[in-house]
Amino acid sequence: MEAALLDYYRAHREQHLEGLFELLRIPSVSALPAHRDDVRRAAEYLAADLTKMGMDGVRLIEGDGHPIVYGESLHAPGKPTLVLYGHYDVQPPDPLDEWLSPPFEPTVRDANVYARGAVDDKGQTYLILKAVEGLKAVRGELPINVKFLIEGEEETDGGVLSAWLAEHGSELGADAALICDTEMFAPGLPTITTGLRGMVYAEIEVHGSRTDLHSGMYGGVAPNAFQGLAQILCGLKGPDGRVLIPGFYDDVREPSAAELEAWAELPFDEDQLRDHEIGSSRLVGEPDYPPLHRIWARPTFEIHGMPGGFIGEGAKTVIPAKATAKVSMRLVPDMDPQRIADELRSAVAVLTPEGMSSIVRVLGQAPASLTSTDSVYIEKAAEAMSQSFGRPTVYQRSGGSIPVVGLLQESAGIPSVMMGFGLPDDNLHAPNEKFHLPNFYAGIETVGRYLSLLGE
């Protein structure tokens, strides 16, 4: 990368950090209707930034939900066109009392910025903007063509982007998409993610009695919706971590021998994972698969919370009429989300105890994805990362889900390049989410380097 660009990036670190802080202060929690206006404010902030840095056609793409921020620069004829993806919405911040500093007041401690969305994905979206801004400022024009697509529903159902891509995806005409929404395998180790798990998110609701009942007057004869739900949940997943839904594992594709070999060479530290990231006396899950295999290439079933009944302080002796479990299943290639959702429905129906009824509501679903490493877009990305971090880039999968990867592939045949600058202990979706500032700055330089390489 030319010295002028590197100088520019390094001279603007303070401005870049200030701009990021401003974005992090906006509580753009897409799942909570109360934050609807905040979500829009974050979109408008990014759109204004795109306009200021000289992008064309900047606009908010509206749909039935939170808008997509769009902007493009198509002044490099004959050069590749890259979709630059990010998301400006964040997870809800609760439990609030576990944050050391408020989630929407970004705070720097030990070279990390702590805030909800710091790394997922405001920080990693904003570093793409700043990389492009620098290229434009230093060169006057970008070395390749770019189309920004920054959505506001990644943490919910992604409905607006999914609907827009279904209609307009084929007109995008891009060669690849750059997505910075993943993490490095280890601090300082440049990493490209080639596989993601998919997901089905659902609510299982069990009904016992018609109304809440006194547990003295009716305890012994009235169905208890929570007891029924507990039975269903125990019937869906065994104590060994194996999901018991009939047919669940039928379509699971095993990783290739080459992939398994590469994983075995990664500097995986089970003690670090168990003691420092998870903080449990042991790892759980299917005993026949090693931990990385379980996270990257095996499907899961998790309970996120169980609303209903009496959850206040003290003692209330009620038999709740209704109990709900919020659950999700992570999927791997080649599991079909629709088929898995159907299998969940069938399993819950079979497991529902006599005297109770149940319904399953699917809130969102997306397939898993797996990208080939045999592509110039991946190769140049690996080269840019290796240059920035001074070490060979490794390939990993991720246990998370980034629905846009599957959507871009399906709707427009656009492969994704997942360059991540997060760290394993960044507390994604948890209290005290953070982004390591040296990675934020390295991310800007790496993306600048990548776009330069693609333009050569």
Add this chain to the structure above:
Amino acid sequence: MEAALLDYYRAHREQHLEGLFELLRIPSVSALPAHRDDVRRAAEYLAADLTKMGMDGVRLIEGDGHPIVYGESLHAPGKPTLVLYGHYDVQPPDPLDEWLSPPFEPTVRDANVYARGAVDDKGQTYLILKAVEGLKAVRGELPINVKFLIEGEEETDGGVLSAWLAEHGSELGADAALICDTEMFAPGLPTITTGLRGMVYAEIEVHGSRTDLHSGMYGGVAPNAFQGLAQILCGLKGPDGRVLIPGFYDDVREPSAAELEAWAELPFDEDQLRDHEIGSSRLVGEPDYPPLHRIWARPTFEIHGMPGGFIGEGAKTVIPAKATAKVSMRLVPDMDPQRIADELRSAVAVLTPEGMSSIVRVLGQAPASLTSTDSVYIEKAAEAMSQSFGRPTVYQRSGGSIPVVGLLQESAGIPSVMMGFGLPDDNLHAPNEKFHLPNFYAGIETVGRYLSLLGE
């Protein structure tokens, strides 16, 4: 009962209803710290009423919690002394959206007053006050001696009354206690309750990971506290309703043959219970015992709610670090609450999955009680009820718990007389709690008649 007293009661119905409404408007929810002042306001309201009707020594007995309202009249030498018990605290009103009229705005529909506490136990406490007020007004003096003890923690742990009785119970010097906090077996059927279940109320808290985790990054290797808790709950109670805690049934005393025979003659309507009170397609529970036996003479284990994790709208993909179940066990004679609490602790410890930890917090406990019907205080109560309702009085047990019954017996050797005016469909502890107004008025007359009979 003399005509003058009956005339007095009937002439004052409007005033009695207005006074009850005033009491019902005070949201004296003892379990919720936010209502602390309201609880005290209800106590002060009753104390003022006792003073106004001419009771002596009226005061609030303070302790570590909500106060007891005390007042006495000891001007009938040689006549019996009766403790008049009631409680002025109520259950939390949630779920609020299921109430047809607001829980603290008493509303009359179809000869029922709807409000939280209407029947449990403000209405049934207030009718004792009004019965005594009438006797005093008409006769100038009461036919027997009375000591009011009206507590404000019956719906929580009853700590203040329990501590006070432990210290002062033996000085009470009463022959029996009248408690109106139960229900009639069927509309119009005068009923005295002779047995109550006891209770252990506890929270089971399970810890998995140290902090909430991203279900993509860690799903497959991190323990899920809710899954662990579901397993524990399934291990504590089987699908057939049988509690699986080792030793749980060891001390259960079977009802006598005479009692079982009397129960068989009660006009029990299983369809009414199942379809109209519970509203489920079938009754659940231990198949070897008939429904009344299960409710009155078998212990239970119920889940009331499961706080923790994500319970908001939409989708949040978190593996919660902590999950809690609020549970209670109803006990029957001769189960020892302390022993049952210990057995629960042991069972939970054994059932806690590897990689997780758990604790059990006991929030309250009380033994079951069983009163002999062979007593003048029960006989006169049955006579008073029969006269009021024009039918022979029946004896039942209740599945509920009224801890004071056991406390009075233990601390002072005082037997309780449980005369109830509630109806089976009064929605105790549930939305749309009600009290049938004809029973409120009949209750006043019956208590007036009972005190008159005891003074003869």
